[in-house]
Amino acid sequence: MRRAIFLKSLAAMAAAGVLPVSAQKAAALKMMIPANPGGGWDSTGRALGKAMQDAGAAASVSYDNRGGAAGIIGLAQFVNASKGDPNALMVMGAVMLGGIIAGRPPVGLDKVTPLARLTSEYNVFVLPVDSPHKTMKDLLEQLKKDPGSVKWGGGSRGSTEHIAAAMIARAVGVDPAKINFVAFRGGGEAIAAVLGGNVTVGGSGYSEFAEYIAAGKMRAVGVTSGTRLKGVNVPTLKEQGIDVEIGNWRGVYGAPGITDGQRKVLIDALHRTFKHPAWQDQMDKNRWTPAWLAGDEFANFVDAEFASLRATMAKSGMV
Missing domain, CATH: 3.40.190.150 (Bordetella uptake gene, domain 1)
Incomplete structure (x- = not known):
């Protein structure tokens, strides 16, 4: 029963x-x-x-x-x-x-x-390996001189890397409305754009770029975390004097x-x-x-x- x-x-x-x-x-x-x-x-x-x-x-x-x-x-x-x-x-x-x-x-x-x-994941900004810029400081010097000449590649409009790029511009005294952000439909397109040198700088979650950074095909110049990521030798934006922190x-x-x-x-x-x-x-x-x-x-x-x-x-x- x-x-x-x-x-x-x-x-x-x-x-x-x-x-x-x-x-x-x-x-x-x-x-x-x-x-x-x-x-x-x-x-x-x-x-x-x-x-x-x-x-x-x-x-x-x-x-x-x-x-x-x-x-x-x-x-x-x-x-x-x-x-x-x-x-x-x-x-x-x-x-x-x-x-x-x-x-x-x-x-x-x-x-x-x-x-x-x-x-949760933080974004990393990378340069094409043959870029004339070697550091985030180099990139920001160009941004200050001519904001539109710096092509920021990343996800769709409103993505965390888009927001981070606007926050970086604002933090260094550049009008965020003047940044030249190139939106891609997916991570694969953004990766191809960086590898092909079609953007000045690319932004995405660290995991998306990790293998290319490790292989020396991209140069990582900053992460949006408050402290350095575990096992990752890339400086944060904050330690470079840029007061920006944003997670994804x-x-x-x-x-x-x-x-x-x-x-x-x-x-x-x-x-x-x-x-x-x-x-x-x-x-x-x-x-x-x-x-x-x-x-x-x-x-x-x-x-x-x-x-x-x-x-x-x-x-x-x-x-």
């Missing part, structure tokens, strides 16, 4: 989508990556998908890359195609907030379901219209993955800082970040 009651309870919980992760069959998940292949969101999404499978939190993961407009194109696609889908995920982060502030799209994050923040966090959202129970299932699956050695290895490999925050706490964090970024962008002449 007790067994029958127990089984009925499990069935009811399953129907409601509130079974603990350990008691559920791993689902086939769909991951929206709102960027082209080769960038930070792409590497984060694919690393997360693999780690979820290694952790037994997903049976399989399929990926959909939709780049452009700081992730807004992918966000719109996710909202329209995934309503009520408990197996749909979307990678996002600070860059998307900047894109929403700058672009004012008709679809915002209020249409999707906040799940968790996973990592990444997180995951669920589809519009999922139930509270379905949201909990996804958060539990992400938390199980976050603690698994496969994900820990990815964080170490990419020099990501663990930054777990879930559910309503994550939603409140995003609201606060949105307000803070808007104020920063306004001061930098970007809004």
Whole structure:
């Protein structure tokens, strides 16, 4: 009798989508990556998908890359195609907030379901290896003489590297509105532009440029962290007298219209993955800082970040 009651309870919980992760069959998940292949969101999404499978939190993961407009194109696609889908995920982060502030799209994050923040990462600025500039000081001397002659390459308008470039200009007495920022649809395009010498300086998360810096194909001249990154011999902007510090966090959202129970299932699956050695290895490999925050706490964090970024962008002449 007790067994029958127990089984009925499990069935009811399953129907409601509130079974603990350990008691559920791993689902086939769909991951929206709102960027082209080769960038930070792409590497984060694919690393997360693999780690979820290694952790037994997903049976399989399929990926959909939709780049452009700081992730807004992918966000719109996710909202329209995934309503009520408990197996749909979307990678996002600070860059998307900047894109929403700058672009004012008709679809915002209020249409999707906040799940968790996973990592934080700082930006690094690099020069093409054959650049006539050797240091950040050299670059800024040119910026002061002729702001438009310095081509800053990076992600979409409103990305953290775009904001950082504007903050650097402001910090050294240059009108941020005069910076020449070249936006690319994905990290792969930005990498190619730096390697080809098509931009004066490139900016991105350290993990995206790390292999090229290590191989001597790019020259790193500054990171946006408060202190030097562990194991990375690149000076911070602050230690070079530039009062700029800005981080780039990444997180995951669920589809519009999922139930509270379905949201909990996804958060539990992400938390199980976050603690698994496969994900820990990815964080170490990419020099990501663990930054777990879930559910309503994550939603409140995003609201606060949105307000803070808007104020920063306004001061930098970007809004």
